[in-house]
Amino acid sequence: MQQHTDLQLDQLARRRARAKLGFFFHASVYVAVNFGLIALSLYHGRAWAIFPLLGWGIGLFFHGLSVWVFAPGNDLMESMVQRERARLSARTKGEP
Numbered sequence: 348m349q350q351h352t353d354l355q356l357d358q359l360a361r362r363r364a365r366a367k368l369g370f371f372f373h374a375s376v377y378v379a380v381n382f383g384l385i386a387l388s389l390y391h392g393r394a395w396a397i398f399p400l401l402g403w404g405i406g407l408f409f410h411g412l413s414v415w416v417f418a419p420g421n422d423l424m425e426s427m428v429q430r431e432r433a434r435l436s437a438r439t440k441g442e443p
Contacts, residue, residue: 359420370414377407 381400388396417424 363418363420366414366418370410373407373410377403 381396381403384396384399388394415421
């Protein structure tokens with residue numbers, strides 16, 4: 348893993364913190380809006396609220412993946428980058 352300067356670490360930390368806050372805001376809005384939709388759906392006696400709940404939930408799931416799994420500086424992302432660099436370096440040197 349490469350060494351980062353204090354400035355680079357601060358920038359990365361701020362970027363990841365903003366991404367996490369964005370996810371928390373997205374999740375809060377998801378819960379609030381869908382709670383209202385479920386209440387409205389139940390009031391009218393129909394279960395149509397499941398459709399926006401699932402559709403938006405899929406989007407929230409992928410947002411969470413981008414923040415918690417594939418974010419810059421994440422261990423999984425860094426190991427994938429290192430493997431790709433090694434593979435590309437070997438390819439440019441003529442190794443199979």
